[in-house]
Amino acid sequence: MGLRRSPTARDDAPPQDTEIQRTRKQRNVFSYVALLPAALLVLGLMVLPIGSTIWHSFTNWDGVSSTFIGFRNFELIFHNPIISQVLVNSLIFLISVPLILVASLVTAVLVYEKVLGWRVFRFLFFIPMVLSPVIVGVLFSTFFLPGGAVDQILRVFGLGNFSWLGNPWSARFVVILALVWASFGFGMVVILSAMSTVDTALYDAAAIDGASWWRRLRSITIPMISGSLQFLSVINVIYTFTSLFAFVFVITAGGPGFSTTTVDYYTYITTFENGQFGYGAALALLLFLIVLTLTIAQVKLFPNREVQQGS
Amino acid sequence: MSSRVSRGLVFAALCLIGISTVYPLLFMALNSMRTTQAFELNPFGLPSHLGLGSYRALFNTIPFLQSILHSLIVVVPAVLLATFASSLAAFVFTKVPIKLGNVFFWTMLMIMFMPGIVVLLPLYVEVARTGFANNFAPAILIYTAINIPYGTYLLRSNFRAIPNSVVEAARVDGASWLKVYYRVILPIGKPGIITVGILTFLNIWNDLFISLVLLHAPNTEMVTPTLAQLSGKYTSNIPVLMAGLLLGAVPTLILYFVTARVFIRGMLSGAVR
Numbered sequence: 001m002g003l004r005r006s007p008t009a010r011d012d013a014p015p016q017d018t019e020i021q022r023t024r025k026q027r028n029v030f031s032y033v034a035l036l037p038a039a040l041l042v043l044g045l046m047v048l049p050i051g052s053t054i055w056h057s058f059t060n061w062d063g064v065s066s067t068f069i070g071f072r073n074f075e076l077i078f079h080n081p082i083i084s085q086v087l088v089n090s091l092i093f094l095i096s097v098p099l100i101l102v103a104s105l106v107t108a109v110l111v112y113e114k115v116l117g118w119r120v121f122r123f124l125f126f127i128p129m130v131l132s133p134v135i136v137g138v139l140f141s142t143f144f145l146p147g148g149a150v151d152q153i154l155r156v157f158g159l160g161n162f163s164w165l166g167n168p169w170s171a172r173f174v175v176i177l178a179l180v181w182a183s184f185g186f187g188m189v190v191i192l193s194a195m196s197t198v199d200t201a202l203y204d205a206a207a208i209d210g211a212s213w214w215r216r217l218r219s220i221t222i223p224m225i226s227g228s229l230q231f232l233s234v235i236n237v238i239y240t241f242t243s244l245f246a247f248v249f250v251i252t253a254g255g256p257g258f259s260t261t262t263v264d265y266y267t268y269i270t271t272f273e274n275g276q277f278g279y280g281a282a283l284a285l286l287l288f289l290i291v292l293t294l295t296i297a298q299v300k301l302f303p304n305r306e307v308q309q310g311s
Numbered sequence: 312m313s314s315r316v317s318r319g320l321v322f323a324a325l326c327l328i329g330i331s332t333v334y335p336l337l338f339m340a341l342n343s344m345r346t347t348q349a350f351e352l353n354p355f356g357l358p359s360h361l362g363l364g365s366y367r368a369l370f371n372t373i374p375f376l377q378s379i380l381h382s383l384i385v386v387v388p389a390v391l392l393a394t395f396a397s398s399l400a401a402f403v404f405t406k407v408p409i410k411l412g413n414v415f416f417w418t419m420l421m422i423m424f425m426p427g428i429v430v431l432l433p434l435y436v437e438v439a440r441t442g443f444a445n446n447f448a449p450a451i452l453i454y455t456a457i458n459i460p461y462g463t464y465l466l467r468s469n470f471r472a473i474p475n476s477v478v479e480a481a482r483v484d485g486a487s488w489l490k491v492y493y494r495v496i497l498p499i500g501k502p503g504i505i506t507v508g509i510l511t512f513l514n515i516w517n518d519l520f521i522s523l524v525l526l527h528a529p530n531t532e533m534v535t536p537t538l539a540q541l542s543g544k545y546t547s548n549i550p551v552l553m554a555g556l557l558l559g560a561v562p563t564l565i566l567y568f569v570t571a572r573v574f575i576r577g578m579l580s581g582a583v584r
Contacts, residue, residue: 246519
């Protein structure tokens with residue numbers, strides 16, 4: 001603020017200096033008081049716990065007492081065959097990410113055509129987004145129950161009585177389907193909001209040049225919204241690793257066997273059902289490191305102005 | 312002519328996707344009003360006879376309405392607190408430049424990507440150790456804290472769109488920073504703040520993990536974990552399960568239907584990233 005005044009003004013007006021000092025002090029007092037609620041809650045209930053988890057991942061914590069055991073928990077994790085199965089599961093669930101991106105893009109492009117009733121459709125496509133993963137998960141598992149909706153459709157074609165949730169691959173398919181259905185609305189919003197910033201003159205010019213609809217999508221829309229597509233990809237990869245808990249809990253409970261168990265679900269079982277808190281802390285940290293690595297990798301792989309500016 | 316055909320095709324495709332988003336709601340509503348036998352005979356078509364028997368069965372077997380009440384007890388204060396704290400923080404980050412502002416903001420951004428379990432694990436132990444297990448107060452505070460980073464992040468990009476000249480003009484007129492916050496930022500940023508409030512509501516209401524861990528006693532259980540456990544108990548009685556799911560979804564659906572105009576506009580204005 002002081003920089004903006006000319007040097008002469010400083011010499012003539014000493015009273016302003018104290019005035020400026022006073023406003024600066026006011027500003028500082030206000031900003032620290034205003035930050036206090038957020039700072040207290042975030043430091044006390046997030047930063048401190050994170051520190052505690054890091055510390056306890058090197059102990060044999062059972063929730064009451066803990067002794068330092070070095071990297072023992074991590075050794076156990078790497079020798080646990082279930083962990084590799086669980087990590088493979090999470091990699092398989094990553095199939096949902098391109099599916100969500102395609103579903104979101106298709107829906108957004110269709111809505112953007114602004115045909116009759118497009119506002120109503122946009123309103124309807126938001127609905128899955130406001131439903132809990134628990135509700136979506138229970139609905140999908142109901143559809144795929146033996147004798148459920150899907151079975152009855154298949155029976156018309158002479159198929160049916162297939163145990164969808166009893167086989168590893170079909171169980172994973174049901175989880176992925178529920179996830180894609182629950183997530184495309186959010187993707188559509190992000191893409192629509194990016195598309196609304198594209199200059200329509202570009203489309204007009206392309207139309208005059210006789211560019212086909214597909215050509216316009218490929219050469220104008222997708223490049224112009226690439227930042228949003230990258231954002232969605234990063235968010236959904238993180239979500240696949242950290243937030244499938246509710247879907248898995250209600251659709252498959254991790255089964256059959258461990259074929260749909262995700263890292264977060266396995267951590268929940270070891271920690272809260274078996275009481276191995278130190279081991280759970282190590283698992284939780286491992287999960288964080290995976291997410292961090294994948295996020296950095298995606299940002300590096302697709303260098304993009306928008307993300308680097310942190311907009 | 313061909314443009315007419317293609318617009319027809321677009322409309323048809325939109326209808327298909329639209330059916331996929333509405334059908335599950337209808338499925339819940341219609342089947343909650345059938346009997347189990349009627350469901351098994353015909354789970355798709357329109358029911359021949361509607362009844363509220365499943366709702367009665369739901370209320371008689373588990374304390375379902377109480378679980379909705381528990382959710383409200385936790386969600387309402389947490390949403391108000393989180394939105395208030397985030398809007399103040401976002402205001403400071405965008406309009407009141409201070410030294411530590413950026414450090415604090417980037418700390419929050421890092422935390423945003425932290426899996427919930429990293430935070431929840433020690434909190435659960437601490438809450439249990441201090442005798443606050445199955446108590447609403449720590450759950451409210453933890454939900455508030457966990458929703459502050461994202462809320463602040465969203466409101467920060469939202470408030471950046473408010474011209475600095477508006478804030479400066481108010482300052483020149485002698486308004487205090489507090490006054491700038493509630494006379495300038497709150498009114499102009501209202502759509503964004505409402506959107507963040509709704510998102511926070513949905514986040515907490517729909518969450519399973521934290522509520523399952525912190526509030527697991529019957530006299531504190533929130534609605535989402537109740538539904539999750541109902542699904543295990545009632546897989547054979549789909550109508551009762553559907554009645555529960557629908558009632559659990561009704562508050563979020565009402566919130567969405569009532570605020571759709573502001574919410575959709577807020578989301579489309581880039582408020583989600």
